[in-house]
Amino acid sequence: MATPKILIIDDEKHMCWALEKAMRQEGYIAISASNGMDGLKKIKDEMPSLVILDLKMPGMDGMQVLKKAREINPRLPVIILTAHGTIDTAIEAMKMGAVDYVTKPFDLVELNIMIKQHLAVTQLQTEVNFLRSELAKKYGNIIGQSTAIREVIQIIEQVAKTSATVLITGESGTGKEVAALSIHHNSPRCEAPFVPVNCAALPEQLLESELFGHEKGAFTGASSRKPGRFELANGGTIFLDEIAEMPPNMQAKLLRILQEKTFERVGGTETLRVDVRVIAATNRDLRQLIREGLFREDLFYRLNVVQIHLPPLxxxxxxxxxxxxxxxxxxxxxxxxxxxxxxxxxxxxxxxxxxxxxxxxxxxxxxxxxxxxxxxxxxxxxxxxxxxxxxxRGIIIRFPDQGLSMEQLEKELIVKALEKSGGNQTKAAKLLGISRSAFLYRSQKHGIF
Missing domain, CATH: 1.10.8.60 (Helicase, Ruva Protein; domain 3)
Incomplete structure (x- = not known):
């Protein structure tokens, strides 16, 4: 791991000198700037690991520097140096994104502990971001830490090692093609093609030609032989999106290729054999379509060897x-x-x-x-x-015909919020858009409890 670089921004030269010396004794690389403009330049050029920033400086003060620093690097930890009389300003700076503050004169041991803590947090965030990026590389762009998504990733990891047919279900926009890509990229077929087909985007005759190819003269406009998507995907994966929209005649032909791995081009007599993994996806209930006679039951069971359901957001x-x-x-x-x-x-x-x-x-x-x-x-x-x-939030109170004083109105709002939240004070405070402590204070003021 690279040695952390600490930037001190303070207009007092002796303070910069003392802090630089202390930081070097702790094993850090230390640099300093005597004003806000120079400090911002060094944030851009030197890319420090942490900044120690004095609030009170002539020209551009610490609050202005903090705001600009956050724009340059939102994740850069900034510790504020402040005098006793400006602690409120330091707290305001923390609301703007500073990670901590110390008051002058400060204990150097305390400052060193603070720096180590925030550098450790930054390092942990860096490692988490790295692991997330590696996970994204491994599993496409499946992003999330919820139980449902972890289960999806676990199934993908298991099924990717096999050549089993997979049916991916889920509402539109849940990432079914991303899941299919993840299976392919983590399978032994990852070096071979991944070929997607949207079954709903093509009419029946064109879909047949797209999937299985055609011979020259097979139909008007077929001026040359054309390989189909199954041929192009040989050795790899074909992704049949919106499989529920496939016409019945095409369902029968797809069933054959799943069973026998063979097909003929449109207008051809030669039987072709391919080694293709099939991943299908749908946002519809295939079992219901089977009951309505719109989808073949035997095809469903051929596709549904492994099912992955992507939960809605x-x-x-x-x-x-x-x-x-x-x-x-x-x-x-x-x-x-x-x-x-x-x-x-x-x-x-x-x-x-x-x-x-x-x-x-x-x-x-x-x-x-x-x-x-x-x-x-x-x-x-x-x-x-x-x-x-x-x-x-809704309307939690209906105003009566007679006028109410502000005090009466506040009490009425608190009572209605408690009723609406079932007596839960935290939820009632949230309904009113105030903190729980403010809610308790106002409730006690009106003698509600």
Whole structure:
């Protein structure tokens, strides 16, 4: 691991000298800057591991430097140096992203412990990000830590080693093709082609030609022999998306290739044999389609050797922050966005996502485009998501005809919130948009409990 580099930004030269000496004694690389502009330049050029920043400096003060530093590197840990009289400002700086603060005169041992703790956290975050990126390489872009997604990844890991046919189910936008790619990339067939086919996008005659190829003159416009997708996928994997939309005649031909591994091109007589793994996907209930006579039962059992169900995003909301972070990183270079506000993230976590992960990706990209700063805010989200807060909270009180004083109104709101939350104080406070301690204070003030 590289030796951590500590940057000290302070207009007092003796303070910079003393801290540089102390940092070198601890085994760190130490550099300093005597003003905010020079400090920001060194953050860009030197890429320090941690910054010690004095709040009170002439010209550009510490708060301004902190704001600019966060724009340059949102993950850079910044420890604030402050005098006793400006502790409130230091706390405000922590709200802006500083990791800690010490008051002058400070205990050097305490500062060293603080630095080690925050460097350890940064190192841990770096390792976690590395492991996530490695996991993404290994399993495509399946991102998440929820139980449901961990189970999906475990099944993929097991089935990838085999040549078993796989049926992937799940709503539109849940990432069925990503899962199919993950199976292929982690299988012995990974060096061979992965060939996707959308069964709903092609009419029956064209679909047959696409899958099995055709001979010259097989139909009008067939001016030359064309290999089909099964031929192109030989040795690898073919992914049949929207398999439920495949016409009955084509279902019979697909059944044959699954059973015998053989087929003929359209207009041809030569029987061709291929070694292809089949992965199919659908967002529909195939068993219901079987009952309606729209899907062959024997084909279903041939496809359903291993089934992987991808849960909708609303059933794994704990994965939303990870997905948002991934998409921000994906679009960040193009649109200069590197973070999202807690308020905007909260709205995304509450939304039901009918379009699932695909919809989330589109919304993050849209927000990145219209965001003029570096952080996505609630106003950058679509109106249907911005309205969630109001809808969730609802109207908890109906105003009576007679007027109420502010005191009476506050008490009435607290009582209604308690009723709506079933007496749960934390939930009632959340309904009113205040902290639990503020809720308790107001409740006691009105003699509610």
């Amino acid at each position: 609303r059933e794994r909301r704990e994965d939303i922050p990870l997905l948002v972070e991934h998409f921000i990183q994906k679009f960040g270079t193009a649109y200069k966005v590197n973070s999202i506000s807690p308020e905007a993230m909260s709205l995304l976590e509450q939304y039901d996502w009918p379009g699932n992960v695909r919809e989330l990706q589109n919304i993050v990209e849209r927000a990145s485009i219209i965001c003029r700063g570096h952080e996505i805010q609630p106003e950058h989200l679509p109106s249907e998501i911005q309205r969630i807060h109001t809808q969730k």
